[in-house]
Amino acid sequence: MTQEKAVQAPKKVDTTLPEEDNETVDILDTFKEFISLIEKSAEDFDARYILKVFRELTTVRKEISSDTLVSLIEYVYPETGNSKTSSTKGYLFQTLSVDPSSEMDTRDDVEGNGEKVESKRSDPIAEVDIFIHLLVQIYLHDQKQYKKLHAFNMRCIDALKSYDRRTMDYIQAKVWYYIFRSCELVRDLIPIRAELMRALRTATLRHDTETRASTISLLLRDYLLTNDINQAYNLVEKTEFPQDASNSVVARYYFYLARIQAIQLDYSSANECVIAAIRKCPQTKSALGFLQTVTKLHILIQLLTGEVPDLTTFRDPHLESSLTPYLAVTRAVRLGDLKIFNAALEKYGGHLKRDENYNLVLRLRQNVIKTGIRIISLAYKRISLKDICIKLHLDSEISSEYIVAKAIKDGVIDASINHKAGYMQSKELLDVYSTRAPQSEFDRRIKFCMSLHDDSVKAMRYPMNMNRVEDKVDPEAREREQELIQYLQDADGF
Template sequence: MSKEAEKSENVVAMEIEESEEAREERLKQESINNFNFLERAVETIESRFTTRVLRTTTSIRKRLTPHILAQVINDYFGEDPRKANLLSYLGEQPDVSMKDTSADDTKKEAHLPEIEIYLNLLVMIYLLDNSKFEQGTELANTSVDQVEKLNRRTLDQLTAKVYFYYVRFHELTDRLAEIRPVLLAAQRTATLRRDDDTQATLLNLLLRNYFHYNLYEQADKLVSKSTFPENASNNQAARYAYYLGRIRALQLDYTEAHTQLLQAIRKAPQNTATAGFQQTAYKFFIIVQLLMGEIPERSIFRQPVLRKALVPYLHITQAVRIGDLNQFQEGLAKYGANFKRDKTYTLILRLRHNVIKTGIRMISLSYSRISLRDICIKLHLDGEEDAEFIVAKSIKDGVIDAVLDHDGGYMRSKESADVYSTNEPQSAFNQRITFCLNLHNESIKAMRFPLNAHRKELDNVQEALERERELAQEIAEGDLDEDDDMGDF
């Protein structure tokens, strides 16, 4: 039995080794395919090939090892001494056996900068996943210097990725303030070059930089002085809408903030990979919706991705919905640390007036007449003067339809009018139509087609026109009779 057990263990070990070798070979083949796509992107000036390469980065990232990455670098660079710099970050040595592969060296004498930057990206991703932030920062600085010297449209998407990891490494080493002038200069350069991908990425990175240090006025100035490119990717558009929504919320423009945050949520990919962004966007979206006087739908808090993260905000929503000031204060004290960490604490403090207004609205619907003293007891206010002021403000704002009697010390509610006799249904219908039109326009803008794909149709049209002219000329000269075959025509 011991010999059979040893044999089975050896078989399992051989299968594991074979599977590892197969995985390594498959990963190398995928890298070679990506190199071919980048070469085609340069030859045809088609950005979709580069997009395809970047989409495979997530799957490659999960299987990336320094040994495989070193083999790919050795195979591509051959005897080029530039590979030693990249291999040093991986802790690997250059492969001296590459000297004999003269055929491969002659094939790859001219190295494309797109492939070099792509290899730098893979090494930076490896360093980021293994928490080697200092080495990653050094490589990111080198890569930024390389892309700044190049002005190639086929490098636009790769340049945007380089700047993303450049900022990420400096964020993890707490040196974001140092790179702000570099990002501003790069953003101006990308705007002049009409580099939409890099421009959109840098704009979001600058906004993230300002938000990190609570510099909201500078962020608002940046947004007002710059224009977000229309051809930017959907992910960058979602991030920009999120930042813009936060700025508008702080400026008390809740309608615009609600629109931008809703756009960010809808444009973001709906999967577990973007759970962090969805949770953050929904937190601000819920607070803004409460500040507008609306109650978020219950289904939002039941989503598996959001259920745990939105527990504090569910507590606040319930307090606002029923107008219970005590419950609101308890939730603020219990989850205050969460709100400060999410940077929503300032906005939530504004909800105190909404809680009181909601309570007054419910009281006006429940009682045709109620004294100010009873309002103080129900809403836990300090005195009748505060209650009188709040009721007067609610009547002025249109929250309730009532009359305040100062001498008698009571509030008398008016009879509820028919809502269809007002302009409220019309405004709601107009809002839905506007949303559908905006959604249609955004969908049209998001459609992408291969570059110069219409030329084939134009060639066919030109051939048909030439054939038609030839047939018309032959008919005019009498070479063709009416009974001749006109099938080609």
């Protein structure tokens, strides 16, 4: 018998990368694709590529890590760059708590055979440089490193001042948002106003629509957070907001404008602005918090104008839990009961103060009384002032007489007061169609439809480059345009 030699099979070497490394490589490839799109946008003067980058950035921003940013910085900034590139690379590494000397020794582009590959990239263009700053801002903001972000933003302001290119309008508008956001989080709102004013002046001279719209909305938020309502109103009066900006910035501007007008008792204009903010709000999950805030203000403005919000607003599954205090306030105003209104204030006062709507809710006390008087005038043809005082939980008959007289003067009720006998006499109701109420309502609806039509026409997008003859001949440009059209069907990011 011949003995067969047992041949051992060679061991297989696992060449696959760990799952975390695979994810890092995938994200890094995504960011490299973003950089190529930004470079193509700067080359073709077509902002649609940058808008595509921002739409896709919202889905991957949670996966940004320091290792990914370090690899991306090594890819973008060459080792043989000029002094400005080297200094930029240095403070970016310093912000990410990375030693630049160690990274130069250990992080090299390596092929599959282990040989070093020299980077063939030149110094980054302005758009790519500012985009890297934006990614670092997003990372620090999501990691809640607010003090480090606030210190890094001073570098971002210097970087923005060093460039003068129209193709970076959308990127620098986003950078200014995070600059102000860090100031808001560290409660340092006053010094940033001067920089925002300079940015607004520069954007206006350059006809930079996106940056101008962003800086105006940020200045309004700054004034509202510091309760400088007069300064905010003066800014609105002396500046012209560009209506062709992105929907998210326009929605924020209308919200701030509605709050300013509501504080200044201009409820009709505030109602129009808050409706425009809701209509302009992006229909995405990331904009849900903004939609809740705007809806709360809309409910209060409706109550202050004498209208009762629709019940379906409070039954929205995305808004139901956050609108519970406002439902209680609405119920008290609708019933005209001061006792229920005071109970709602006592129970939900802290929630209303966090929303910065407590002072507006306090104004509703007069509306509660007016609603109660209107209900009483409809239910009783004649009622004594003493009974009105008891039903409305007022202090005395004198105060009830004064409130009834004020309601008659304001046109809330159609009645008369017999001062000697001490009672209120209601008059017969007139036919509503004999008044101007239907005409005014019809006019309001027509204005809304015309405004919606005008906004739809303004929202139509056209390519920025004027040389369309070459694009028709070039098949690659035609494919690129078709690819962008399908991305433009999606809603803009918030």
